[in-house]
Amino acid sequence: MTSAAVDTAFRSIAPGRIHRWGGAALIVARRSGLHRAPVLSPAEQRVVRALPAWRQAEWAAGRLLAKQLVGEAVGAPAPDVEILPREDGSPCVVVGGSPVPALNVSISHTAHHVAAALAPEPVGVDLCEAVSAAAVRRVADHVLSPGELSLVGTDRPEVLAGAWALKEAAVKADRSGIFGAAARRIVILGLRPPVLGGRRRAMVWRAGDAVLALVLAHPAAPPS
Incomplete structure (x- = not known):
């Protein structure tokens, strides 16, 4: 990436x-x-x-x-x-x-x-204001892998806010938490268009001075 x-x-x-x-x-x-x-x-x-x-x-x-x-x-x-x-x-x-x-x-x-x-x-669904990017940057390595940080970068507030919102929306869809192993298992493959690993669809928008992410999760098919 x-x-x-x-x-x-x-x-x-x-x-x-x-x-x-x-x-x-x-x-x-x-x-x-x-x-x-x-x-x-x-x-x-x-x-x-x-x-x-x-x-x-x-x-x-x-x-x-x-x-x-x-x-x-x-x-x-x-x-x-x-x-x-x-x-x-x-x-x-x-x-x-x-x-x-x-x-x-x-x-x-x-x-x-x-x-x-x-x-x-x-x-x-998750909102993250661009002005929150500094706070996101301080904890980014707890949520974003080295590969994701390379993709996203940490010097662009809107992009960093978008990455955080994507992760937060994804763990909400999974009914898990942003900190811990769950968020690290959800891999960001792209931001425009937003692409996440696994059976998920995602979109990111700008909403005023905030970034808005939506994630739809597909439960795994039951074993046959």
């Missing part, structure tokens, strides 16, 4: 509306542009009240977008849609009080942006 293989010009994605890619629905918005609160069920209210005060607003913003995607997909009114955490913390779709395992949702937020994705297969 060589640095010449990387093109830093990620395509822009428009905020505030639902986009379609690879069978997934995706929406991203600036948090300052969200002027209404989501309709939260009693169970969701219990979850948000247990969070630190600084986390409550971003948690609610993510649920607002996720509920919009689910409501549009199944034709359910907002009060019937819940986005509740599983035991591992990943979000689970509940409609009318019943889990909907055929729908997979992922949520991401930064200080200024929020995004949600919905798909029939395992999905991960």
